[in-house]
Amino acid sequence: MINALLKDSSISGAVITMDEQLTKLITEAQRHPLYSEERQKALTQLVDEIMRSRKICRTSKCQSLSSIYQETYQQVRQQLLHDVDGAIDNYNPQRTFTREWVNTLRDNACRKILDDAWLQRLALIVQQSKLQTEERDYGLRELIEAIRLSNRLCHPHSNNIPASFYKLIYEEAVNQTLLYVCLNINNYDPNRGRTGSFMTWVNFRLDRVVIEVRNELLNSDISFSPEDLDKLPTPQEEPSLSEKFRECIKEDAENIFKRRHMRNRLAGLKQNLRLKKSIMLN
Numbered sequence: 001m002i003n004a005l006l007k008d009s010s011i012s013g014a015v016i017t018m019d020e021q022l023t024k025l026i027t028e029a030q031r032h033p034l035y036s037e038e039r040q041k042a043l044t045q046l047v048d049e050i051m052r053s054r055k056i057c058r059t060s061k062c063q064s065l066s067s068i069y070q071e072t073y074q075q076v077r078q079q080l081l082h083d084v085d086g087a088i089d090n091y092n093p094q095r096t097f098t099r100e101w102v103n104t105l106r107d108n109a110c111r112k113i114l115d116d117a118w119l120q121r122l123a124l125i126v127q128q129s130k131l132q133t134e135e136r137d138y139g140l141r142e143l144i145e146a147i148r149l150s151n152r153l154c155h156p157h158s159n160n161i162p163a164s165f166y167k168l169i170y171e172e173a174v175n176q177t178l179l180y181v182c183l184n185i186n187n188y189d190p191n192r193g194r195t196g197s198f199m200t201w202v203n204f205r206l207d208r209v210v211i212e213v214r215n216e217l218l219n220s221d222i223s224f225s226p227e228d229l230d231k232l233p234t235p236q237e238e239p240s241l242s243e244k245f246r247e248c249i250k251e252d253a254e255n256i257f258k259r260r261h262m263r264n265r266l267a268g269l270k271q272n273l274r275l276k277k278s279i280m281l282n
Helices: 002-030 037-051 063-090 098-113 116-128 134-150 163-187 198-218 226-230 241-245 256-281
Strands: none
Touching: 002 037, 002 063, 002 098, 037 063, 037 098, 063 098, 063 116, 098 134, 116 134, 116 163, 116 198, 134 163, 134 198, 163 198
């Protein structure tokens, strides 16, 4: 118990230290004139500190992955440096928390770089890797996180489903779609279709899965009104997407995992709904 408390205290202290470091670097950059060497040095240190908490292009033991992921890292870093330079003089820590401000800038920089062409490059790199290797696992984790960060997933049928109910369906459909991408990435053909767009391929699947999830829930024995869904407890924060799929992205030659996972996902969702409604009614 004591060790757990000490560990929690250490983690909390690390978070505070990082926030203080970010605030210090922001203040340092703000006090120097535009285009000065001192300002550029402070901005560079600030951006490097922000990039430490990035969700993509994390360090890997697989050295052969360096090219495309190093290029992605440098492009995002350069975009972030430009964006921070343009926004920092208007930043007021009294209005916005430092961590919130830097995370928003970092994620926006990622979205500017992770367009459809870049995501397609990442997908093709994964296709070139061998099955059941660290290189492929790393590439799939990077691709899934990049898709999430890019904000390029569509929201199909949102006008035909109540908003509260749609959020539940959409989150499940996205998880199933990204799992499908992991297990079927070799089926993507850039020469197929009018554009060969990678995200068109992903979003076409997402469109279908939204309908499938909706129909599965409508045909279940669970009855929810939009008012009921609004009263459901807020779910606890889940692990990152890379953690969720870490054990799922290895090739399953007999599709045993794939069939079992797809069957159990909806069963688990229905059970979760029943539990939440029971909590709400009690």
